[in-house]
Amino acid sequence: MIAANNPNLKTWLSVPEGSDFSIQNIPFGVACTKGDTPRVVSRIGDYVIDLKVLFDFGYFADLHVALEDFDTDCLNNMMRRGKSGVRAIRNRISELFTEEHELKSNSNHLEQILIPVSEAIMMMPVRVGDYTDFYSSEQHAYNVGCMFRDPNNALLPNWKYIPVGYHGRASSIVVSGTNFHRPKGQQRPVDAEPPVFGPSKQLDFELEMAFVTFEGKTLGDSISTKEADDYIFGMCLFNDWSARDLQKWEYVPLGPFLAKNFASHVSPWIVTLDALEPFRVKGPVQDPKVFEYLEYEGDKHIDINLEVSIKPESSEEKLVSKSNYRYMYWNMNQQLAHHTINGCNIKAGDMMASGTISGPSETEYGSMLEISWKGTKPVQMPDGSERKFIMDHDTVIMRGYSEKNGVRVGFGEVSAKVLPAK
């Protein structure tokens, strides 16, 4: 077992009931604190842990790390240490905050190491090189197929052979809390008539999770499903905002473009794949049988509870979806094996999102397109208004966590407010 995953570990730091940030989590992020420069941080309970200060004090002295791994504005430097290097850092942080460690009684050190979460400004954790979005939830692909094609042939012929994916825009991936403007663009509301131009009228969220990669292999080489875990650093929540009306008009034949690249939001904490190992579950039976390069052994899906809420400007939030990452048809190992089977190279800091994660029940759909079934079933909001899609000044909040045997490892939230079009 990875030391930091031990369910018996106890920390002397107070961890509020139901906190995503147990001592079994130890995620990584980047924060600005106390007016200082950005640095790499971790978190337990409501405390942000400054890893640059831990480094300065020598707590990482015997690890293969350097100041620039922590004294920086992204996790990419630290990620160069690879799976085993990052595992050693996480294990060390965990160890430092157990009852047994003397750090507990070093108030001078603690004062500089710990920052109340309310005083830390969380930043974009990773400098994303390439961003890929998959389309790996069967229920989502089925729902979309039913709405726009034929319920009897809802899944396209390639869907059960290929973990379908496409390239997205890296520059417009921003961290939770970054508000953004409703995108403008071309739409064609009536098929027989010419298109019109204006703010999107069908702004939607997509409930996704993303994984971040370590440095991969050379161009021309492939990563097998068996090797994939070693190339995955960790995961975060991902809101793949989508302007449905822009998408409908632009996406044939080369895929979504302006419908997606105005903004995508990530949660600030990267939870390591290591920390998620205890929550592995079996995936679905895949029929037809997949090609050999997509076969895998063991449980490679993960049980992560997910939920989405919409909060209008001046009323309480409304839960509109509860889903689970275990609903994926294709797992990350298969996605990564597929992505590289042609020799495509991946780099440290690449981000790969799951695609909308919809569960089998109507309460588990991961987008307003599905929840409101193309606008035919509006959602009633607490303030009496209704939602077919997302309105100006709405905040969309996604949350996610795993829980088993009393241990909770969670992601916090990704949240963003829609401002009116510029």
Next chain:
Amino acid sequence: MIAANNPNLKTWLSVPEGSDFSIQNIPFGVACTKGDTPRVVSRIGDYVIDLKVLFDFGYFADLHVALEDFDTDCLNNMMRRGKSGVRAIRNRISELFTEEHELKSNSNHLEQILIPVSEAIMMMPVRVGDYTDFYSSEQHAYNVGCMFRDPNNALLPNWKYIPVGYHGRASSIVVSGTNFHRPKGQQRPVDAEPPVFGPSKQLDFELEMAFVTFEGKTLGDSISTKEADDYIFGMCLFNDWSARDLQKWEYVPLGPFLAKNFASHVSPWIVTLDALEPFRVKGPVQDPKVFEYLEYEGDKHIDINLEVSIKPESSEEKLVSKSNYRYMYWNMNQQLAHHTINGCNIKAGDMMASGTISGPSETEYGSMLEISWKGTKPVQMPDGSERKFIMDHDTVIMRGYSEKNGVRVGFGEVSAKVLPAK
């Protein structure tokens, strides 16, 4: 007129007849020379000019530049200087190599500044952030539509309204001369039967050009067609390798993925947009009228002669296409305005390719798919073999240049050999 564009400028350096690298060009690239670390370079005739050494000797002393702009392995640092900063550097280099400048007689300096092109290893010029591929040649879109859909409705309804584009993979963009392996992947040769897996049998080139951007605006802001020139650093040749059989099976509904991201090749010299200004030409009349944000003033197309050759392993090369960048329906200003109309942010070092550039005649088609018309019209090679697509050990070479009033400004070539599948 930009000083370095003056057609009357003469250099004392010998420039071979028909060279792409006249003193009116002054492109930028990155080279390893004399076993040294990579540095930023320019070129006149068959001489590579070491800009780090020029900086060290103080020739840029009055410019707003720094050592790290030139003592580096990519042009991104220099590009932070923006349009006017790079223009000043280019003007200075030009001035240094005219008859009038005293550098001519400083043999000690010259010995360190000039490297014969045969002794320089050209490297990837730019660290590409995001890569976008457009689809902006009408003849190409028409040809593809004829082959795969209906000649009477060859262009899709959105094509004349939208400069259609999609996101591509940045990590697999490599410099000319980087040989690569034929990609493997899923294909479905017979529509009614299940897919198969193996090396692509329909490996194709796409004759494209790409432009590289300066740092853009903040997320949420747009770049107008009028402003676009100020955000474009320069251009290069671009071979958008495509595995047609992989593409056909995977691309619905989210666009090309593994069919493209195994390798894309660029020519090593970025020719500045400034250097191409004298070759501007009028674009086509656009009917239907475009949306206001896509309207533009002045001549924004560019007359660049393009050609493609295939060189089998042990025989001479065969010219298979002559085209021209002026054939674009949508120009770069429109592409950039479209890309950002929804608030998408662009960064210094983003690369945006044109899409296959096909001219109206059969000899001007920019891909084997079109040249061999889906394999129905094989090309006869000098060694007696024939080509429907690209074979193992073939080298594909693309060249491009502008010429007017005796001044030639060219790109050199982008060349790459296909190795057998791994």
